[in-house]
Amino acid sequence: MIKIMQDLEYIFNPRSIAVVGASRNPEKQGYRYVEILREFGFEGKIYPVNPKASEILGLKSYPKIGDIAGSVDYVISTIPASGLPKLIEECSTKRVKAIQLYTGRLAETGEEESIRLEEEIAHAAQKNKIRLIGPNCMGIYHPKEGISFSANFPKEGGFVAFLSQSAGHTFEVVYRGGVRGLRFSKVISYGNASDLNEVDFIRYLAHDPETKIISVYIEGVRDTKHFPHVLQEAARMKPTVILKGGRTDAGSRAVSSHTASLAGSRAIWDALCRQAGVIQADTVEEMVDILVTLSFLSPLKGRRVGVAGAGGGGSVAMADECENNGLTVPPLPSDIVAELKRLFPHEGNLIKNPIDLSVTAEGAGIMLEALLYAMELIAKHPEFDLLICDTAVERVLESIEWQGMFQGIVAMFIQIGKESKKPMAVVMRSADSPEEWRWKSIVTEQERCIQAGFPIYPTIARAAKAISEVVKYNLSNATRQ
Amino acid sequence: MIKIMQDLEYIFNPRSIAVVGASRNPEKQGYRYVEILREFGFEGKIYPVNPKASEILGLKSYPKIGDIAGSVDYVISTIPASGLPKLIEECSTKRVKAIQLYTGRLAETGEEESIRLEEEIAHAAQKNKIRLIGPNCMGIYHPKEGISFSANFPKEGGFVAFLSQSAGHTFEVVYRGGVRGLRFSKVISYGNASDLNEVDFIRYLAHDPETKIISVYIEGVRDTKHFPHVLQEAARMKPTVILKGGRTDAGSRAVSSHTASLAGSRAIWDALCRQAGVIQADTVEEMVDILVTLSFLSPLKGRRVGVAGAGGGGSVAMADECENNGLTVPPLPSDIVAELKRLFPHEGNLIKNPIDLSVTAEGAGIMLEALLYAMELIAKHPEFDLLICDTAVERVLESIEWQGMFQGIVAMFIQIGKESKKPMAVVMRSADSPEEWRWKSIVTEQERCIQAGFPIYPTIARAAKAISEVVKYNLSNATRQ
Structure with a gap:
């Protein structure tokens, strides 16, 4: 050792x-x-x-x-x-x-x-x-020492380790994750593992002081004797996220021609992960979402979400997708309702969770002040564990003149997040617009959120799924200890 | 009527x-x-x-x-x-x-x-x-007549209709869908539906000669008496996709303050959709994916996919995510294997489904010619129903000098797709890079695929899920008729 x-x-x-x-x-x-x-x-x-x-x-x-x-x-x-x-x-x-x-x-x-x-x-x-x-394999990315195998990876180091049997997945996790604010301690693309294998690297990362979160993409275990114990040890010391390649018949065939690995039985794998207390990701995108959640939102102590969206249909979607993915969106507690009524006699009882920010538009007439105050009350209230805010890019960035409004909404979310002690996630659609101004505007605001310490998710469903996995992990960890 | x-x-x-x-x-x-x-x-x-x-x-x-x-x-x-x-x-x-x-x-x-x-x-x-x-509500978007409520929507008309109780969802579906090549016959944001309601509009769209595909976002049914029959009638005439808002407790509460609707029971809703033969979407993104699939890939007659990815881990992910989402990725049939061996004695038996395009890289040494030929054989073979190709953006667009290679890969996919009679889907990650050259390069190639008639999906999981829903719909439709 x-x-x-x-x-x-x-x-x-x-x-x-x-x-x-x-x-x-x-x-x-x-x-x-x-x-x-x-x-x-x-x-x-x-x-x-x-x-x-x-x-x-x-x-x-x-x-x-x-x-x-x-x-x-x-x-x-x-x-x-x-x-x-x-x-x-x-x-x-x-x-x-x-x-x-x-x-x-x-x-x-x-x-x-x-x-x-x-x-x-x-x-x-x-x-x-x-x-x-x-x-x-591609080898080592260790930014602190100036070692990398891709020009695109962040030059700055961090505390997430990624061990991957696939080189392609390192490009995806480090590049995509980097854009979303992840910074890495060490990344290893280790290929066929003819000598150093998953057991060596996971053990090292578990004890590595630079590494706070371990993530692993594995196709087949080389050292089956030591793997269960090492995985358990790692997961006891640090949050550990695993994506298994070759969980299906076709995937398993692909694994053998990719890294000469035996994919093994899915049922055994699932049991192993459950026992070790690791978080399993279903896709590379989900792995990135979970790493973003662990990096930005810890500690998450429960699944009760206060949600603020910028539209009616969007609010319904946020509520449905949070609950479909294992979070709960409770009604506003009676003391918040009473307080809102006291301060805003006419509007107070129209505010719900999710908070629909579009009702400030002409005609609807609920004051922004009342909505902001409701968000602040949620942010302070012990019956909520976290906040999720949706910037509703499509609606707000409809026209180039509205960029200022978009910035204003993001600034407002950041301010509420900073003043509150609650973890806060921001949903912002991908900056994949063919119009340059819109692409630039989204990229800029994404970066602003990340710099302020708030994670970005491209859809509410992906945010809810990743957050829910991390909450589940935290809760079961708390039980074990 | x-x-x-x-x-x-x-x-x-x-x-x-x-x-x-x-x-x-x-x-x-x-x-x-x-x-x-x-x-x-x-x-x-x-x-x-x-x-x-x-x-x-x-x-x-x-x-x-x-x-x-x-x-x-x-x-x-x-x-x-x-x-x-x-x-x-x-x-x-x-x-x-x-x-x-x-x-x-x-x-x-x-x-x-x-x-x-x-x-x-x-x-x-x-x-x-x-x-x-x-x-x-926002009202009507009917591009053929020059009627719109958003400056961002395509000016050109098409054959997809979208009826939505949420205005926000119309911005998302029409804008996002538009970027992915969807064009619309008529879009209606109908809000509280105090007079004209879902039954009126669905019936109209079912008989509208401009409309070939009907999509609906509904929070609560106003005319419960006629709705089941009209839905069934529409679905019998045209592929009909529905996203239901308010399927959870929290979602259902949000629905009542959004459009004053009663969300109703989820179980009853699911049974209704099953009986009517409509395709249900879980999220707005999935609805767009399904509409893209229906628009570009019909008719899909089965779930057997030939897959070409540009990397080892990516190939494993494609195989796993296709099979996890209801498609099958069969091994290459023996006649294709024999043909490849005959023409490429040394390399023929190294080619599998998924085809890993990265093996053409130095060192691996399988000729691109052999891989392309394998793709052509799959494209022609009766044991495959469709092709899915992954452009592996992260890996290929690692450096600005490799833009030409990226273009080459896309051009190669398009050529194979055009020469074959098989439906073909292209997976290309979102153009959400903070670097302008990369954003521009992806946006340009996306557009090239769409112009050539091939649909784009941002991830393999999303492609597989949407394609699988459409195949399920087509197969059960074939049984009914």
Whole structure:
């Protein structure tokens, strides 16, 4: 256990990285790795290795690992699989601690020869005390150390860890999550897991002081003996969210050709997760929603929501979708009703939960003041656990002249959220408008909410589902402890 | 029945519209109605009515309805509720055929006095043979005639009708749906339904030659006696999609303060829909997804999908989410496997369903040619009912230099879709990136797919769910007939 923690410390904090297969061609991954390490400000040494180039991206390039004068902690390999046995040999001489294999076309092909080659490589690495990440993976994103495999990921670090057997899912979770305010401690795309596997990484993340929330995308468990215990241990220490790939017949077939994993039985998996007390996500989008909820809204102590929407149909939808997804939208308590009546004799009893903000429009005539006061009362009241506010983008941003009103609504939500002690979620539709002004306006207000510390969800159903999962987790956790 | 069809023909095709409460203030709805009618090119007469203005938006304004020289078919009212009895009187003298009441603060307030006023108005209108739409609604969008209540709606007409008790939902369905290629025959926001109600409109739409697909958002049924029969009749004639507001306790409370409706029992509602053979949507987003599916992918005859994704994890997710949502992702049939092996001896047996397009990347080395051929074979094969292709935006649009590759993938999907007789759906994540180039690139490619006749879905789960609902509908329809 101490040994593995040390090995992984080296991997996440190398003093030098060699990219074997580094390239001068910007379309090659061997170019991208070098470029992105520089862009992210990795402070250790970067050594491109390529038999044919003397310089790559302004860095001296070496024909082979052995030609590098200084020591090499960590190697990224983008060379074809056939070159790996020789690479391991060279790395051994150079006392490299770990190799990450972007290199693929190994066991995942299902071909006997490739499966044998992967085993051979894993064996050689083990014999030489070299740890392997992969093959068939993107490797490590550790923003604090300036290590990344995508130019799009946030440069700033955070406290969410994501361990993923799929590279594609890391792009989706880190990029999409980043836009929604998630910041990551460590992200690992670990592919076929021929050496370091889910048990090693989850154990490390459970003890990693940078990591407060663990998320995992897994296709098949390599170390079935230790996995249940390690998962339980992690979930006891930190909120742990898992998305399982290959839960259906077709998914399970896809898993075997993706990372050469055995998907296993869904029923056993579900039981394991229940016992360990982890949160299961159904889709990548739901995983991001849950991570956003855990990052921004903790602690959530119950499911009673005060809802403010900006329209009649929207209010009905918010109420239905909250309740359909496991939250409750209680009527306003009698003391709030009495207080509203006292202050607003004519309008007080027209205000309900959900609060329909559109009734301030001409003709309806309920004063905004009364609605805001109702929101404040809900925000303070012990019979509510959280607030959800909908900005009703479609209606409010109908015309470019109304951008100010949209900003005003968002500012109002933020103010109420800041003055209250309640967790508050904001629903704002995606900024996917073909009109530039509307796209820009939504992106700007999203960013404003996130900066103010409030999470954004693209639909009320997605907000309610994720919040409900986290409440369930918190409540059952409270029971266990 | 013939009478009601005639009344509604007048409403959808008026020769003249008076906006009572027209305003010179761009923030008022009384300004917007006039402005939008002009913007949409309504060819009949537009008469602003306002006791204090002589001209609004360049049009002569009249102190009252009676001062207009020509005849007035249709009146839009934005005046306060208290002015309505007098308005009905004036409209009666002027032989107005219909009034749409944007005017709210009537029965939906729950106040006795307002409920009585709404009844009084409905009674006066009926006595004077004036039909009412609303109160508390946005009215009519009939693009073919240049009638609209939102500047954002498509100017071009189509064949989808949407009847909605919520104005907010019309903004969402028409705007969001419009961006995804839906075009509408007629959209009606009908609010409290004090006169014309769901039965009148659904019956009209069932017989309307412009309308091929009917969609309905309903909070409470006013005419419970005729509703089941009319719904059944409509669903027998055209695909009919319904979203019910107020299916939960909280939703049902919200419904009563939104449109003064009684939400009714969920169980009875579900049975009614099942018997009538309508498609039920759970959320507004799902309603849009289903309408997109019905518009672009008919006829869908089965649930066997050939899937092409652009990544390993993405392929697993596509397989899982298709099967979790009621579609099936069968293994490649033996004749396709044999054909692939024959043409591509080394790679043929590595290709599966889902097809993982990322394996063309360096190192993996399966030729794009082989994958494309596999897609073509699936597209032609009788054991597949449709294709779903995922553009894997996050991965492919990682860097601005890769826009060309993204375009290439979309072009390839479109080509395969065009050459094949199979329905084909494209999954493309929302264009909600904060980077302008990425937003623009996605918006452009979305538009390209739609122009080529292929529907866009933001996630595979949403695509699979909507497609599955439509397949279920088609199969049970085939059984019934």
